[in-house]
Amino acid sequence: xxxxxxxxxxxxxxxxxxxxxxWAEVRWPAADGPAHRGQTRVDPGSAAGTPVTVWTDxxxxxxxxxxxxxxxxxxxxxxxxxxxxxxxxxxxxGGRLASERxxxxxxxxxxxxWERVGPQWRWKTG
Numbered sequence: 001x002x003x004x005x006x007x008x009x010x011x012x013x014x015x016x017x018x019x020x021x022x023w024a025e026v027r028w029p030a031a032d033g034p035a036h037r038g039q040t041r042v043d044p045g046s047a048a049g050t051p052v053t054v055w056t057d058x059x060x061x062x063x064x065x066x067x068x069x070x071x072x073x074x075x076x077x078x079x080x081x082x083x084x085x086x087x088x089x090x091x092x093x094g095g096r097l098a099s100e101r102x103x104x105x106x107x108x109x110x111x112x113x114w115e116r117v118g119p120q121w122r123w124k125t126g
Contacts, residue, residue, distance in 0.1 A: 020044065026052055030060040038062040 021041035030036050040062065042052050057063050067075065 024052075026054060028054055028056070028060075032060070036060050036062075 022044050023039050024042040024046075025037060026040050026042075027035045027037045036056075038054070040052060040054055042050070046052075055063050055065050
């Protein structure tokens, strides 16, 4: 639990909506001894020393709130769709490139063959 510092920003009366939060300086104790400081969003008008919840990593640095179960499920689903789409598109694109390359090679061979056979046709039709 962190507490709001005395020197924190105060919300102006009548500023914004009731649900809006304001930035404030907070401090929290670290496992290794010294207090840490940072900024987080707090309710407007909250007094210095008011407890607020902050999330920290193992080193005591502030981090964002962990994802909820619903958020994690949504992210996992979106990543699954992305991976599945990529897994389908890579072979499709590879097959398309290979097909075009083979077609180009086949047309080049046909041009070479036509250069050899084409003059013979002209003699017979003429």
